[in-house]
Amino acid sequence: MTDFLNALLSGAGFGALYGLVALGLVxxxxxxxxxxxxxxxxxxxxxxxxxxxxxxGFWIAAGIAVVAVAGVGAVANLTVMRPLLGRGLFPGVMVxxxxxxxxxxSSGILFGRQPRFLADPIGVPTFQLPFxxxxxxxxxxxxxxxxxxxxxxxxxxxxxxxxxxxxxxAVRPEVAAMFGANPGRIFTYAWAVAGGLAAxxxxxxxxxxxxxxxxxxxALRAFAAMIVGGVDSLGGAFLGGILVGxxxxxxGTYLGDDFRLPSTMVVLMVFLMVRPQGLFGTPEVVRP
Amino acid sequence: xxxxxxSVRDLDVAYASGAHALRGVSIEVGAGERVGIVxxxxxxKTTVARAVTGLSSAFRATVRHGRISLAGKDMTRWPAWRVxxxxxxxxxxxxxxxxxxxxxxxxxxxxxxxxxxxxPAVAEAYAMYPVLGERRRSMAGLLSGGEQQMLAVARxxxxxxxxxxxxxxSLGLAPRIVTEILDGLAAxxxxxxxxxxMIEQAVVMSLRFVDRAYVLDQGTVVAQGTxxxxxxxxxxxxxxxxxxxxxxxEELL
Amino acid sequence: xxxxxxxxxxxxxxxxxxxxxxxAALAVAIIAVLPLVVSPYWTTVxxxxxxxxAIAAPLNLLTGNAGQFSLGNAAFLxxxxxxxxxxxxxxxxxxxxxxxxxxxxxxxxxxxxGLPSLRLRGAYLLMxxxxxxxxxxxxxLKFQTSQFGAAGAIFPPLRIAGVDLSxxxxxxxxxxxxxxxxxxxxxNIMRSGHGRALEAVKARDVAAAACGISVARAKLWVWxxxxxxxxxxxxxxxxxxxxxxxxxxxxxxxxxxxxxxxxGGLGSLGGSLLGACFVTLVPVGxxxxxxxxxxxxxxxLAYPHELQTxxxxxxxxxxxxxxxxxxxxxxxxxxxxxxRVRQGR
Ligand SMILES: Nc1ncnc2c1ncn2[C@@H]1O[C@H](COP(=O)(O)OP(=O)(O)OP(=O)(O)O)[C@@H](O)[C@H]1O
Ligand SMILES: [Mg+2]
Numbered sequence: 001m002t003d004f005l006n007a008l009l010s011g012a013g014f015g016a017l018y019g020l021v022a023l024g025l026v027x028x029x030x031x032x033x034x035x036x037x038x039x040x041x042x043x044x045x046x047x048x049x050x051x052x053x054x055x056x057g058f059w060i061a062a063g064i065a066v067v068a069v070a071g072v073g074a075v076a077n078l079t080v081m082r083p084l085l086g087r088g089l090f091p092g093v094m095v096x097x098x099x100x101x102x103x104x105x106s107s108g109i110l111f112g113r114q115p116r117f118l119a120d121p122i123g124v125p126t127f128q129l130p131f132x133x134x135x136x137x138x139x140x141x142x143x144x145x146x147x148x149x150x151x152x153x154x155x156x157x158x159x160x161x162x163x164x165x166x167x168x169x170a171v172r173p174e175v176a177a178m179f180g181a182n183p184g185r186i187f188t189y190a191w192a193v194a195g196g197l198a199a200x201x202x203x204x205x206x207x208x209x210x211x212x213x214x215x216x217x218x219a220l221r222a223f224a225a226m227i228v229g230g231v232d233s234l235g236g237a238f239l240g241g242i243l244v245g246x247x248x249x250x251x252g253t254y255l256g257d258d259f260r261l262p263s264t265m266v267v268l269m270v271f272l273m274v275r276p277q278g279l280f281g282t283p284e285v286v287r288p
Numbered sequence: 289x290x291x292x293x294x295s296v297r298d299l300d301v302a303y304a305s306g307a308h309a310l311r312g313v314s315i316e317v318g319a320g321e322r323v324g325i326v327x328x329x330x331x332x333k334t335t336v337a338r339a340v341t342g343l344s345s346a347f348r349a350t351v352r353h354g355r356i357s358l359a360g361k362d363m364t365r366w367p368a369w370r371v372x373x374x375x376x377x378x379x380x381x382x383x384x385x386x387x388x389x390x391x392x393x394x395x396x397x398x399x400x401x402x403x404x405x406x407x408p409a410v411a412e413a414y415a416m417y418p419v420l421g422e423r424r425r426s427m428a429g430l431l432s433g434g435e436q437q438m439l440a441v442a443r444x445x446x447x448x449x450x451x452x453x454x455x456x457x458s459l460g461l462a463p464r465i466v467t468e469i470l471d472g473l474a475a476x477x478x479x480x481x482x483x484x485x486m487i488e489q490a491v492v493m494s495l496r497f498v499d500r501a502y503v504l505d506q507g508t509v510v511a512q513g514t515x516x517x518x519x520x521x522x523x524x525x526x527x528x529x530x531x532x533x534x535x536x537x538e539e540l541l
Numbered sequence: 542x543x544x545x546x547x548x549x550x551x552x553x554x555x556x557x558x559x560x561x562x563x564x565a566a567l568a569v570a571i572i573a574v575l576p577l578v579v580s581p582y583w584t585t586v587x588x589x590x591x592x593x594x595a596i597a598a599p600l601n602l603l604t605g606n607a608g609q610f611s612l613g614n615a616a617f618l619x620x621x622x623x624x625x626x627x628x629x630x631x632x633x634x635x636x637x638x639x640x641x642x643x644x645x646x647x648x649x650x651x652x653x654x655g656l657p658s659l660r661l662r663g664a665y666l667l668m669x670x671x672x673x674x675x676x677x678x679x680x681x682l683k684f685q686t687s688q689f690g691a692a693g694a695i696f697p698p699l700r701i702a703g704v705d706l707s708x709x710x711x712x713x714x715x716x717x718x719x720x721x722x723x724x725x726x727x728x729n730i731m732r733s734g735h736g737r738a739l740e741a742v743k744a745r746d747v748a749a750a751a752c753g754i755s756v757a758r759a760k761l762w763v764w765x766x767x768x769x770x771x772x773x774x775x776x777x778x779x780x781x782x783x784x785x786x787x788x789x790x791x792x793x794x795x796x797x798x799x800x801x802x803x804x805g806g807l808g809s810l811g812g813s814l815l816g817a818c819f820v821t822l823v824p825v826g827x828x829x830x831x832x833x834x835x836x837x838x839x840x841x842l843a844y845p846h847e848l849q850t851x852x853x854x855x856x857x858x859x860x861x862x863x864x865x866x867x868x869x870x871x872x873x874x875x876x877x878x879x880x881r882v883r884q885g886r
Contacts, residue, residue, distance in 0.1 A: 029664070035664045035667065080858050080862060083862055084861070084862075089610060089663050089664055089667065090604075090610055090803075090807075091861045091865065093610070093667065094799070094800075094803055094857055094858075094861050095857070095858050095861050095862070097796055097799075097800075097854075097857060098853075098854040098855065098856070098857030098858035098861070099854060099858065100854065101850045101851065101853050101854025101855075101857070102850075102851050102854035102855060102858070103854075104847075104850055104854075105847040105848065105849070105850030105851035105852075105853075105854065106847075106851055108844060108846070108847035108850070109844045109847045109848070109851070220671075220675075220792075223668055223671060224672075227665075227668055231664070258679070258682065259679075261675060261679075262675055262676055262679035265671075265672040265675040265676050265679075266672070266676060268668060268669075268671075268672040269669060269672040269673070269676065272657060272661060272665055272668060272669045272672070273657065273660070273669075276660075276661060276665050
């Protein structure tokens, strides 16, 4: 019973991290139709940058990493992503894969290869909870931040000008352009948001484990989170992340650690076959 | 002679599919003037509207040659958002209402592109068409055709345009509603000196509203003149428009 | 997929068949003579390129011609390698039989991985191949632990009919012959009615509902066939590497082959060859640079691995943005120019 509850709690925490990355994937896919494979690299480089500034404490280090990687996202859009609009799936996937390579290689050259560590966001390492359960404080913070980021982003999409234009561009790009949305500009915001969210996840992961460019692979679960939640739903990305994280931890607890990643991929496959629009997505938002 | 506002010279546009939609079209619209483009299906009217509003590339069309200028400034290859910034707004064919966004969000979309200091209040649109205010929170796709067209008109006017390009405004609407919308448009346009480029198949109705018109056929301008001149032109023009006799035709209105 | 890969040359080519025979003869001659004239190092490079081609070419048929974007190819390699290993170790069979068994397993697994393509398309289909990759590699891991131990399958030196073929040069010939065979099969498919069926799959891959029986059959057929070829190549690859262990079969490996067909040219057999050579040569080139200039404190050249990663990424980006029809596009426009000049403008 305690194992089960612990798996739920940690799963929700890890899931919130996947949700953060998935949120960025959704923002980009929804508005530009590009399936972004560089979410993991953005996340990892965020972790590396934050850990490099570890002496400043978690929050300042994470804040700087978020801003820096948001900048990386914005630059990526302005340079290589913008010419791809409307060119379909393959070019977008390949360029984001190329981007992943460039980011990972540059991170090694700029920051070295040694793994780094980052302090916990708050002083207590774990929270003791009822029924003998406990939760890592970093995972609890991750959960809170991810929920907050989802809510904030949802409000921004409703209220702000860029949010409104991004929503319009997602469904009727030509109408959005007709009424003044500058795709180059609004998609730069989308990429910056995706970069910042990924970097936040990276900083949290760095304080949970180590910061090293190889943590990029963690973000593969974000694809599962994105599909489970529904590719065009922000809240779906968050909840999808939780579902994937909980599945992963339950599989890890009861089947063995090597079942963790495969179990998330089974969830992904099951959703694709049974409910491709995910829990909260609109059917047929897929672009060819 | 009015001051020139929009000037299209020798415009040649082809779609990626191969359709050569416009062949050397020239059109002028003076400041505050109401000008029509009429022509049969597939004549190229919508293609002109797209080219003028910077939307060619969005529809995989390219301007092969020719020049579009606004108050003397070349804007042939401007993107749509820049054209809008220069004061040209469109009421697109099919209305261009985003059906899964609320009425209010549809209206706010056009405000989003304007500097905060110059943004009018959404309430202006509701004052013009009260029905929009009543249904501000419902999805725009749930409005009736006429209400959607009102939304498209109100949205265009919120942009404080100097030129409105209206494409098939009358399509699918009851004559009374068309008259209502056109009267509203005319009043506002007159107040603010807004020019209107009105693209229509409903020739007689269109000629009533505009000062001058161009007749487009298979991508070229085959006739032009004031509304009266075109009404008198008789057979030749009427044939291009698929109307038996222009001066007596009762179609639509 | 938006790349248009028009196969029709802008100018008529008389005696095209004759020229093709000459080219083929030339290719055979080059392949046969190569290891005799170059150093063992370059023989190794050539072996790697030939192996890469044998994997990239079927993938190109699937992705470039039939429009099925897949990241499943590393998984098919491991399916092949482990089927081959199992057959070899358990029944003591020779390489050709092991490869046939691997192809059969690959065909079956490819059919299953291809099934979602009847319902899904675009990003969703790609995600399903991603999931399939991890699930298959995990299954391979379990198989590896139970059959071969934690280190994976160790392959013995290659012998066929009692002849030792494990030397670098003989390995080269075995792999080159296999690659040529794959190339021949694919060239024939592309020229036959099957090729047209594949283009139909690509063109009509609009919605599941619109997907008629014949398109569905062609789809599954191409998934199955290409997976069989990749799995067979997986056996050779494992023999060549000396062992097969799941750590080798990563998503990045799968991506490498996609990068090859992108760089070479989607939907073109010649493109697969050029792409395989090019992508194989990138690390070779960078290592040379770094050996030559990267000594003490040689700046970024002190990081050959990272530099390779960056360059590899830049190459992918550059080809998508600047040369979407790949190296074969460059070759085509160059030969067209030559032909035009020879015909007097
Ligand atoms: N998006 C497009 N892609 C390819 N060809 C197009 C496209 N839009 C229009 N065309 C072609 O361009 C030509 C002109 O079309 P256009 O839409 O401008 O005509 P129109 O005068 O507006 O007709 P209608 O009165 O029916 O709206 C037609 O031959 C049409 O088939
Ligand atoms: Mg039209």
